[in-house]
Amino acid sequence: MPLSPDEIQRLARLARLAVSPEEGEAVRAQLNRVLGLIDEMRAVDTAGVEPMSHAVASAPGAGQRLRADEVTEPDRHAEYQALAPAVERGLYLVPKVIE
């Protein structure tokens, strides 16, 4: 089922991406082409097939390991915050969210 213009705007909102009405039509046409490509795999019978989330699940040490709950990172906040568009007194600044 092809995506409607409304659905493109809903996806754009979910993805926090501004898509103007002018670009919306081109984006919609291309997304529908890609979904057409993807549709080929939807019809495959996969009853009883285990989803594959790790490419080498059978290898020793594969899967999500847990590490010991220890502090390993030194405090480098000044270095990290030097990259930020706006900081003040060690805090990242964003537009006001609560009046």
Next chain:
Amino acid sequence: MLNSTLSELAGALARRSISSVELTRLCLERIARLNGALNAFITVDAERSLREAGAADERRAAGRAGSLTGIPLAHKDIYCTRGMLTTCGSRMLANFVSPYDAHVVERFAAAGTVLLGKTNMDEFAMGSSNETSHFGPAKNPWDTARVPGGSSGGSAAAVAARLAPAATGTDTGGSIRQPAAFTGVCGLKPTYGVVSRYGLIAFASSLDQGGPIAKSAEDLALLMNVMGGHDARDSTSLERAAEDYTRELKAPLAGLRIGLPREYFGAGIAPAVLARVREAIAWFEARGARLVELELPNSRLAVPVYYVIAPAEASSNLSRFDGVRYGHRTRDYADLADMYCRTRAEGFGAEVKRRILIGTYVLSHGYYDAYYLQAQKVRRLIARDFAEAFGRCELIMGPTAPSTAFALGANRDDPVQMYLNDIFTIPAPLAGLPALSIPCGFDAAGLPVGLQLTGNHFTEARLLGAAHRYQQETDWHRRVPAATPL
């Protein structure tokens, strides 16, 4: 010197017939002369390179040199490098200087290699032509009106034009192997989990894997000896003992079973590509390898599955680019949501946005089972085909790409046509398998053709050995583009 392999360069450095500073200067001069036309590098810092080369020469004088100490190389601009820009080919990170080094960058620095600069790439590694780069496309040295492939197109072009002896790349759906094929160089995508992803800007985490791009299979093996190995900082890095990837370079070909999947020799492949690949396979057969016809029936689903899984993981990974902690932030905004939306609309290019939207769709409420979960199940069917095939052969051969390098702009308006370029490179990462591309000849237009070798998990050394034997008796990998003479 510029056409020498890494072991030849290492020998020259060890004999003191050239210093690292001299070798680095040669590369920097060539970059200064040719990069304007090729756009293979996004960032070059000659002062830093020469400083590192000087340190390498001192290390050698002190008797502490390793096998690659003093060799200059380039990193794809997806690897974080402290004190140098890491843009990932995006406006979003056009001013980003990482506060830390990627694991791979650390390993090469510890080995004493010299960083020449950071290479051009498709934005966030999403592309097969290098045309999605915010910094303009890298060009193919064999014909600068054509693409070098992608996403590691800058690394491949740099090695092909002999601007750098070797470079790093990353491969999610073919991003090392397809550009290697298009530019006549060698590229290896290792088994998933062999090379740490720490400090490698994430695209699709269940597929992304770093690997080397170089002039020969032996060079790839030497680079893998530095890049490979466990790293606790990447939770998907496999805990395996260190390997010597050169150990099978002398292995005989007699008795080797080479699988030829019917699906890799079907319709839609350029006749010259098919002819060169068949000639290469005949070479192996003439040296005692046995050819085994087989089928990978689910491989036709690999591209559709990939375009669910990769965008889904990308939409999640790229949510971190929000204009708050690093990277681009829009100038004018009404509130927080508006700041996010505008920042991301300005910071990302069209292809990245397309993939984020597809990923958002396939993960959204009501569609997850039909798309993402279904794709993960079909992914297992694709992996099972390979597992069965490797019961009957040691490695699989076929073309790396269905065509030679295409013209810049040829697929610009048709994403699906662009995606179908990766039809032969996408199956291996879905199954987590190692695969490499080596040059095996040229088409009538003088463009290189790539031969792809795919093996079972952890058989990199075997693949490299077979490729090395081929390169002992052929010289495709020694050819240099006419436009960039030595």
